[in-house]
Amino acid sequence: MTTDRLRDLLETTQGDLPPLTTELIRDLDLPELLPIADVAALTGVTAHTLRYYERIGLVDVARDASGRRAYDRDAVGRVVFITRLRDSDMPIAAIGRYMEMVRQGPETEPERLALLEAHRADIVHRLRALETALAVVDYKITTYGGACGS
Amino acid sequence: MTTDRLRDLLETTQGDLPPLTTELIRDLDLPELLPIADVAALTGVTAHTLRYYERIGLVDVARDASGRRAYDRDAVGRVVFITRLRDSDMPIAAIGRYMEMVRQGPETEPERLALLEAHRADIVHRLRALETALAVVDYKITTYGGACGS
DNA sequence: GCTTGCCTTCGAGTGCGCTCGACGTCCTAC
DNA sequence: GTAGGACGTCGAGCGCACTCGAAGGCAAGC
Known part of the structure; x- marks a missing residue:
């Protein structure tokens, strides 16, 4: 599958990608293994950044016969999960x-659960801060x- | 007013500072002019950062006779506004x-209005992203x- | 009058999260 | 067989928002 075809598929499927959950990825009938460019197109994460994530140990990615990255569904799901966590500034x-x-x-x-729960609290906190900021900006x-010049 | 007295005041007034709007600041009966330490205590922004904000032109702050910063209500209000904008990652x-x-x-x-409206759109966008992330983490x-190991 | 401590300025340093470039390899198409 | 393009590794560089440290000033209290 080329990046172009993938992009078409994405466009006809959801228009405006953002939410893109692991579940959604399961539903698209994608090949078992994707090259890095397709994962980049699918997730909106650049290939450079995907390599970086692998380098620092966030995802393990298999290689094909010629040494290129081959992302399986799990790996793609993990990337999506990571982007959700990053979106929430973890x-x-x-x-x-x-x-x-x-x-x-x-x-x-x-321990993992504890980590997630701590992060959850953090998200809720940021949500509140964002709502406050929204109110201020709306005001x-x-x-x-x-009156006020500030 | 010392930083300590200010902190007491804050504690008896609202417990848990966060929202702290410009209006709220007007309601506290503070002296006309505050030294940097009090502004830091009041806003939660460090003195270092307050000086930095001034240096890069985000706030203008007057000086007293001996050359020390003296924040008037407007300046404090501006700092609070800035922290709201920063909280929303402007x-x-x-x-x-x-x-x-x-x-x-x-x-x-x-033009200012346009800038604020663009930022407002940004905030709404981030709110949505945060909500998505919250849903994922909750899941x-x-x-x-x-099932999934990720 | 001396210490204490908050304040001043200035410039440099830090941490994070990418982001980029160089250079080489391999596959595909012509 | 050769040109193009996507991919590989490695290491350095960047932008942002602080954050810190050095060196000195000034005022109040002992």
Whole structure:
């Protein structure tokens, strides 16, 4: 599958990609293995960044016979998951720790859960901050030309 | 007013500072002019960062007789506004442009408004991304021990 | 009058998350 | 067989937003 065909598929499927969950990816009938350019097109993460994520241990990616990256569904799902975590400003280091625990096996599950719960609290906190900011900006917008110069 | 007294005041007033709007600041009966440490305590922005904000032109701050910063209500309000914009990840450069326009006077108001509206759209976009991320994290949390290893 | 401590300026340093470039390889198409 | 293009590795560079440290000033309290 070329990047072009993939992009077509994406366009006819959802228009405006963003939400793109792991589930959604399962539903697209993609080949088993994708080259890096397709993963980039699919996820919106540049190939450079995908290599970087692999380099620092966030995703393991298999190679084909000629040494090129071949992303299977799991790997793509992981990339999507990582982008969700990054969207919510989880630091790379925390994601790294999480993925390391995943690699260590099921006995790290309680710890992983704790990490996610901490991050969840963080997200809720940021949501509130964003809502406050939105209110402030809306106030400024609606009262524009009004009193305060700031 | 010492930083300590200010902190006491803050504690008895709202417990948990965050929202802290310009209006709220007007309601606290503070002295006309505050030294940098008090502004830091009030806003949660470090003195170092306050100086940095001034250096790069985000706020103008007057000096007292001995050359020390003396923040008036307007300046404090501006700092609070800036922190709201920063909380919503408005880049420093954009805030700088905005503040520059404020300095240039009322004829820049349409442009300022446009800047705020663009930023508003950005905030809404981030809110959606955060909500998506929250849903994903919640899904992972509730299904923990579940199927997918990612 | 001396210490203490908050303040000043200035410039350099830090941490994060990419982002890029160089250079080489391999596959495909013509 | 050769040209083009996507891919590989490696290491360096960048932009952003602080963050820190050095060196000195000034005012209040002991």
